Amino acid sequence: MKETAYWTWFIIAALVIFVIAGLHMVVMHLPMFGVFNPESGAVTDWGNVAFRSKNQFLAFTYIILLGAVLYHGFYGLRTIVFELGPKKSFQDGFTVILWIVGLVLFGIGTYAAIAAKALETAL
Amino acid sequence: MANKQFDNHLGIVGWLGGGRWGVERYLYILQRLTGLGLLLFFMMHIFASSVRICGPESWAAAMKILKNPVLKLGEFCVFVLFSFHALNGIRLILIELGLAVGKAEEPVYPYKSSLNNQRPLMVIAMVLVAIIIIAGGYNTIFGSH
Ligand code: HEM
Ligand code: HEM
Numbered sequence: 645m646k647e648t649a650y651w652t653w654f655i656i657a658a659l660v661i662f663v664i665a666g667l668h669m670v671v672m673h674l675p676m677f678g679v680f681n682p683e684s685g686a687v688t689d690w691g692n693v694a695f696r697s698k699n700q701f702l703a704f705t706y707i708i709l710l711g712a713v714l715y716h717g718f719y720g721l722r723t724i725v726f727e728l729g730p731k732k733s734f735q736d737g738f739t740v741i742l743w744i745v746g747l748v749l750f751g752i753g754t755y756a757a758i759a760a761k762a763l764e765t766a767l
Numbered sequence: 768m769a770n771k772q773f774d775n776h777l778g779i780v781g782w783l784g785g786g787r788w789g790v791e792r793y794l795y796i797l798q799r800l801t802g803l804g805l806l807l808f809f810m811m812h813i814f815a816s817s818v819r820i821c822g823p824e825s826w827a828a829a830m831k832i833l834k835n836p837v838l839k840l841g842e843f844c845v846f847v848l849f850s851f852h853a854l855n856g857i858r859l860i861l862i863e864l865g866l867a868v869g870k871a872e873e874p875v876y877p878y879k880s881s882l883n884n885q886r887p888l889m890v891i892a893m894v895l896v897a898i899i900i901i902a903g904g905y906n907t908i909f910g911s912h
Contacts, residue, residue: 658856673846673903688830690823717806728778749813756817
């Protein structure tokens with residue numbers, strides 16, 4: 645039952661990533677649509693990056709995206725590793741390690757998204 | 768890490784090679800490989816994109832490195848991996864949730880569900896992937912970005 649719930653979250657995370665990272669890809673790789681790129685020049689020019697970092701909606705979606713991608717990606721990695729048939733003790737330890745690494749990366753990314761938003765006043 | 772307990776347990780060889788395959792079986796390997804590639808990229812991406820909190824000079828210095836043609840190509844590859852994984856993933860979800868498998872039927876050859884429902888869905892997904900990759904590639908080569 646617990647594994648079914650983990651898998652359901654994996655699929656929900658995939659749908660969340662599809663929407664938010666889909667938008668991120670349009671912003672970064674299909675700039676002809678002009679989404680969230682107010683300045684001419686490259687999408688990664690400071691003016692555009694600072695504009696997006698200040699945007700409350702984008703900062704919020706980045707934090708959601710961080711959680712969704714880390715969960716989906718690590719769950720996927722876990723499935724692949726478990727399919728190779730490791731011992732139960734290895735499986736448990738591996739799951740704990742993935743949770744720790746995932747939470748640390750989530751913390752770093754969230755800090756960056758919030759700090760980048762706060763930069764606004766300093767610029 | 769092959770498990771000796773089960774004689775049909777092939778470990779890594781099992782998901783890389785499995786006998787006579789249809790197209791979908793290859794897409795399954797690609798789904799895994801692109802997923803792992805994206806995960807690797809994403810872990811680096813968290814640190815790379817965080818450089819923006821150090822201000823415009825540090826950001827510009829980091830972006831200068833990314834202007835390197837090899838890294839530009841790498842960035843485009845991430846876009847390709849993402850486009851494939853995303854659309855093939857939606858296809859898999861539609862099938863796994865039973866939304867794209869057609870009505871239940873006796874499994875008599877030729878299998879109607881895979882021919883009339885699953886195969887066209889796969890073709891549509893791959894055509895969309897191709898269109899998106901071409902649009903992104905056009906931007907990478909000809910765009911000012
Ligand atoms: C764009 C939205 C995405 C969708 C719709 C999606 C969907 C899927 C689906 C349906 C699977 C197959 C799992 C199964 O058949 O049960 C999968 C596997 C996987 N995904 Fe994603 N995914 C997305 C984004 C990502 C991203 C950004 C990453 C990387 C961080 C990722 C990493 C993985 C990995 C490692 C697997 C392999 C797991 C396995 O084969 O069981 N995915 N994804
Ligand atoms: C190669 C293509 C990509 C490029 C050029 C790119 C570029 C960027 C840039 C410049 C930022 C800084 C914020 C901003 O300017 O708005 C950023 C942040 C972010 N990107 Fe990407 N990105 C790419 C692919 C991806 C993918 C595939 C994902 C996830 C599946 C992703 C997820 C994120 C997240 C979650 C953040 C916020 C990180 C944070 O604030 O901690 N990116 N990206």
